[in-house]
Amino acid sequence: MTPALAVIAVAVAAGAVVSISARDLRLALIGVAVVAVGSALLVDPLSSPLILAIRIVAALLAVALLWTVVAASHEDGAWLGRRGRRGSHDTETGSPLGWPAEALVGIAAAFAGIGIAANVAGGGFGVVGAAPEAVASLTAGSAIGAAATAVLVLGLAPALFDRSAIRGTIGLLLIIHGAIGLRITLAGPPTDLEQLVVAGLVIACASIGFAIRGVEQPAGEHAAEPDGRPIE
Amino acid sequence: MTVLLIALVAIGAGLSVLIVRRASPIAAQLIGLGATVVVAVLAIGIDPGDTTQVGGMAITSSAVLRLVATVWSGSLLLLALLELTIGGRAAIAGPALVGLGAVVLGLGIPDPGAAFAAFAAGSIPAVLVPGASAWIGRQDDAERLITLRRGASAVIAATAVAIVVVAWGSSPVGPLGSGEPLTVDDPDRAIALGLALLAVAGAVVVRAGLIPAHLWAARFMEGVSSLAVPAALSWPTMAFALVALGWGQVAIGSPTASSWLEHGIIALVAVTSIAFGGLAAILHEDIEHVLGYSIVQDAGIALLAFASLRPEATEAARDWLIASAAVKTALAGWVAATRWTFGAHRLPDLRGWGRQSPALAVALVTILFAAVGLPGMAAFDARASLAFEAVPAPLGWLVLLAAFSSVVYYVRLLAVGFRKEEGGVAHAPSPVPRWVGARPTGWSSRSVVLVARDVPALVDANRAPIVATIAIGLAAIGFVVAAAGVGPG
Numbered sequence: 001m002t003p004a005l006a007v008i009a010v011a012v013a014a015g016a017v018v019s020i021s022a023r024d025l026r027l028a029l030i031g032v033a034v035v036a037v038g039s040a041l042l043v044d045p046l047s048s049p050l051i052l053a054i055r056i057v058a059a060l061l062a063v064a065l066l067w068t069v070v071a072a073s074h075e076d077g078a079w080l081g082r083r084g085r086r087g088s089h090d091t092e093t094g095s096p097l098g099w100p101a102e103a104l105v106g107i108a109a110a111f112a113g114i115g116i117a118a119n120v121a122g123g124g125f126g127v128v129g130a131a132p133e134a135v136a137s138l139t140a141g142s143a144i145g146a147a148a149t150a151v152l153v154l155g156l157a158p159a160l161f162d163r164s165a166i167r168g169t170i171g172l173l174l175i176i177h178g179a180i181g182l183r184i185t186l187a188g189p190p191t192d193l194e195q196l197v198v199a200g201l202v203i204a205c206a207s208i209g210f211a212i213r214g215v216e217q218p219a220g221e222h223a224a225e226p227d228g229r230p231i232e
Numbered sequence: 233m234t235v236l237l238i239a240l241v242a243i244g245a246g247l248s249v250l251i252v253r254r255a256s257p258i259a260a261q262l263i264g265l266g267a268t269v270v271v272a273v274l275a276i277g278i279d280p281g282d283t284t285q286v287g288g289m290a291i292t293s294s295a296v297l298r299l300v301a302t303v304w305s306g307s308l309l310l311l312a313l314l315e316l317t318i319g320g321r322a323a324i325a326g327p328a329l330v331g332l333g334a335v336v337l338g339l340g341i342p343d344p345g346a347a348f349a350a351f352a353a354g355s356i357p358a359v360l361v362p363g364a365s366a367w368i369g370r371q372d373d374a375e376r377l378i379t380l381r382r383g384a385s386a387v388i389a390a391t392a393v394a395i396v397v398v399a400w401g402s403s404p405v406g407p408l409g410s411g412e413p414l415t416v417d418d419p420d421r422a423i424a425l426g427l428a429l430l431a432v433a434g435a436v437v438v439r440a441g442l443i444p445a446h447l448w449a450a451r452f453m454e455g456v457s458s459l460a461v462p463a464a465l466s467w468p469t470m471a472f473a474l475v476a477l478g479w480g481q482v483a484i485g486s487p488t489a490s491s492w493l494e495h496g497i498i499a500l501v502a503v504t505s506i507a508f509g510g511l512a513a514i515l516h517e518d519i520e521h522v523l524g525y526s527i528v529q530d531a532g533i534a535l536l537a538f539a540s541l542r543p544e545a546t547e548a549a550r551d552w553l554i555a556s557a558a559v560k561t562a563l564a565g566w567v568a569a570t571r572w573t574f575g576a577h578r579l580p581d582l583r584g585w586g587r588q589s590p591a592l593a594v595a596l597v598t599i600l601f602a603a604v605g606l607p608g609m610a611a612f613d614a615r616a617s618l619a620f621e622a623v624p625a626p627l628g629w630l631v632l633l634a635a636f637s638s639v640v641y642y643v644r645l646l647a648v649g650f651r652k653e654e655g656g657v658a659h660a661p662s663p664v665p666r667w668v669g670a671r672p673t674g675w676s677s678r679s680v681v682l683v684a685r686d687v688p689a690l691v692d693a694n695r696a697p698i699v700a701t702i703a704i705g706l707a708a709i710g711f712v713v714a715a716a717g718v719g720p721g
Contacts, residue, residue, distance in 0.1 A: 051287075119405055120403050120404055120405055121404075152392075159385060159388075159389075160385075163378065165377070165381060168381055168385065172384070172385060172388045175388060175389070175392050176388060176391075176392060178392075179391075179392035179393075179395045179396050180395065182396050182399065183345055183395050183396060183398075183399035184399075185399075186396070186399040186400050186402070186403035186405075186406070187345075187398075187399040187400075187402040187403050187409070190345075190346070191287055191288035191289045191343070191346070192287030192288045192289075193286050193287030193288060193289040193291075193341070193346065194287075194289065194343060194345070194346040194349070195287075196287060197337075197341075197346050197349045197350045197353065198349055200349075200350075200353040201349045201350075201352055201353040201391070203353075204352070204353040204354075204356040204357065205356065205384075205388060207356060207357070207360060208356060208360060208381065208384040208385075208388075211360040211361070211364045211380075212360070212364070212377050212380055212381055
């Protein structure tokens with residue numbers, strides 16, 4: 001395992017913690033960007049420059065899609081704030097557990113990922129539990145597995161339970177990146193075509209928050225007016 | 233090469249439609265129609281066995297892929313025409329084309345994990361766009377936005393589970409990567425294989441909206457145009473289940489599927505969906521609900537294949553899944569046509585629809601024969617084979633009986649259609665073709681121009697018969713696929 005891979009894995013896990021626990025959605029999206037770009041680099045051997053560029057551009061495009069609705073929401077919130085009303089984003093408060101608890105959950109999941117990678121490296125189909133020598137030697141798969149499992153587990157709660165469209169989408173993006181990372185840990189680096197398909201899937205996943213929040217906002221404006229008249 | 237070309241044309245055109253549909257719905261619909269025609273022509277020309285290397289992976293065409301591409305693109309062409317005729321919001325062709333391209337690409341890819349990712353990427357627009365178009369600006373639909381998110385989340389969740397399970401299968405600790413035989417003598421292996429089977433079958437349950445994961449699918453179908461349902465549910469689910477079954481047969485095998493616990497759980501979920509899906513379709517008065525629950529019932533029948541995984545079961549499931557997708561596409565077209573023609577979607581408000589529009593009645597009778605089938609038809613035999621592969625006689629007969637409950641809700645729809653016309657049905661547009669606005673002219677250089685000028689008026693005056701004719705066309709496609717199946721090879 002190279003030190004660079006370990007640093008990227010730590011950054012990806014930290015990005016996941018930020019993305020689900022930050023109160024400000026813009027900060028959460030920066031966390032998602034770190035996860036998405038880092039996940040493109042968490043492959044051993046590294047993908048070709050073209051494929052890597054496509055993965056990174058797709059990751060940033062996905063974040064940009066969500067950023068547009070979050071930025072519009074903040075502008076609406078500021079406008080409503082001046083008029084003494086509350087914007088819809090006021091209800092989005094991030095993880096109820098707080099970042100320290102989420103970080104501990106991520107660390108626990110990362111150890112599980114290291115265990116999976118060790119089992120893959122040292123076991124066989126008929127073996128349950130890795131051999132001690134396999135556990136002692138950390139491989140590239142260990143870093144990828146640790147980051148992937150942490151990201152996957154951290155994404156579950158917002159994807160399943162958060163009513164906010166953006167936070168739910170952040171959870172889904174973490175699940176996708178985690179699943180792809182786990183797939184690399186188990187079955188090795190993906191082909192170029194598979195990477196392209198994953199890039200498309202990440203953008204499609206981000207479009208969930210973009211489309212639903214885009215519909216929510218006009219509906220929310222109408223609903224915010226207590227006397228039923230549209231906001232002028 | 234043709235498969236790659238179809239995927240590129242369909243996805244490119246679908247994205248173009250999504251981009252221009254707000255600015256110009258008519259332009260979007262025309263792009264969608266044009267691209268669908270091109271894809272249909274290309275699909276007919278697919279050569280089974282053709283292989284193209286792209287990005288380190290071989291994209292291979294097959295008879296199944298050709299049938300899916302041909303039938304789905306042909307049906308989509310008719311659905312897009314139907315939407316254009318009834319004045320829809322150009323919400324169907326764009327996402328459906330993206331989904332079609334992704335399904336074709338995924339079925340051509342040998343790696344099931346990449347195929348699942350392609351299906352998910354292609355079907356998310358098909359869930360989001362029609363839902364967002366139907367519900368935008370409506371104040372009473374905050375809960376329905378949650379439904380949209382649930383639908384998209386179900387797609388992502390099923391995909392993530394399937395990707396990880398398939399990767400496990402190819403890893404050194406999995407059955408394919410280890411190269412060790414598929415046996416269940418070793419208890420550790422039996423547990424691992426059983427969990428993998430349950431996980432992949434669970435992914436199919438979530439993706440298809442089967443009971444108990446049916447909530448999102450049921451709510452989704454309440455709110456969107458029925459024309460959106462095939463692209464969001466029927467075809468991507470068909471492709472997902474086909475690939476999952478193919479992987480399950482190779483990686484897990486029938487000994488695990490025959491173990492009592494795995495077999496029992498999968499058969500129980502499948503039979504529950506068959507029985508309650510059929511019952512709900514019989515009891516509901518909303519024709520969109522009948523469509524939705526009939527899809528749940530059909531997917532339940534396909535799930536029975538996971539309780540067997542024998543080659544006979546997977547072959548039957550292949551025939552059943554493709555026929556079911558084609559027939560439900562036809563039913564979705566019929567629902568949209570009926571709702572537009574009579575301005576109603578509840579059975580009490582549709583009394584006499586069949587008397588008023590015999591062409592729509594012909595379409596539904598054709599759908600009835602395609603869905604229920606006759607002995608000798610591929611779908612009919614596939615359903616019986618699936619029931620008895622998963623649940624041996626005499627209980628298998630009960631499962632088959634539950635699967636045939638579709639007769640009841642189709643006959644109920646028809647019976648309502650032949651009662652005395654009431655309300656809106658009696659005042660519905662005439663289904664008889666009319667020549668209003670067309671002026672008889674002699675053959676001269678100007679007559680062509682005059683006739684061309686009359687076409688829009690003619691189309692406008694004949695929307696009802698055009699809509700009914702399209703419904704018959706969709707039903708005919710469904711019948712042919714249900715009768716012929718994939719065929720040998």
